[in-house]
Amino acid sequence: MPKNTKKILKEFILDSFLPFAEENPFGDEDSFMEKGIINSTGVLELLQFIEETFEITVEDEEVIPDNLDSLNKLTSFIESKLA
């Protein structure tokens, strides 16, 4: 299990979706959808990343905002899958 899930996720999101952003462009609770950070292609990229990095399978039914739509939600979701 990778250490510091949140740090890994934040680095991936910054690098993939906001490579030229100013410092700290989103907070841990901010909605990725509402902030325009992740679009329909980005969701697929994020799913691929978390499945490969954390060696988990995310079912279609789990691709919902409650699980994925902020750094905190995403971290909790992955940690619950790994538990």
Next chain:
Amino acid sequence: MKFDKDVLTLDCKQQVARISSFIRRQTQALKREGAVVGLSGGIDSALIAALCVEALGKDRVLGLILPEKESSPESCKFAEKHALKLDINTETVEITSTLEAFGTYKKRDEAIKQILPEYNENYKTKIVLPSDLLSRDAFNFFKLIIEDEKGIRKSIRLKKETLNGIVAATNTKQRMRMLHLYFYAEKNNYLVCGTTNKSETMQGFFVKYGDGGVDIEPIAHLFKTQVYQLAEHMGVIREIIERKPSPDTYSLPVNDEEFFFRMPFATLDLLLYAWENKIKLADICGVMELTEEQVKRAFRDFTAKSHASRHARKMPPILKAEDGK
């Protein structure tokens, strides 16, 4: 602001007068002698053709019918029938060979083979979003639906590279049509009349420099349900009115709702109106018999799609000159 179930009901006579006047004024302002309309066999272009006839007269409207090997045969048939009813000139140009020359099908198939190596050209495909947003929350993520030679269907969640490859290749269909429309427009000194409606414009359901590549957009202020009202008023043929709207660019039938909008137009349009006009949540829920959660879910989807497509609604950004430079 007033909000009820009839808020999108049009005064059709007044709308026809207003839109016809717009088309006439724009044609005059651009110093053109008529209009070219791409007739897809769908309701938007059928309505536009009728409005152009109303505005300019039937002898100044050219309908272009641009089928390819994966578009529905009905599209061509209905477009021809409607053009015949309007008594306008048409040109039919089969664009399969130009798409093949560009590599549209080959590029699309190569992208699909990245996730499905056994895929071949006998398979049929479409891409869809999760259905029924109001009943079940889900992110917008595309799945590929594949039907093999035996008619067996399979659904696969796409990867970013595959989706981008499929979309980039498929969008060349609309862009190829744009090339043809401008060829005939310039040859005849006509303008290219766009067919995008407000439900599509607000959420970016058009291809930049494809069906979005036009000179004027006379129905971009009308929601899709208003397009239907006006189409009835203008006598668009029944086959087109009763047909489910579709992008018609995939080999498997796919309608606009499953491909992009995720809810029926009657609901979508009222919610888009409420979103745009900042109607109070309680009023929306009361009129539409939806929960606050459902309305918020729809609004979040509108925000995401609007944000993702905002570049397509704008001219390319430019720097302002500084100190005269």
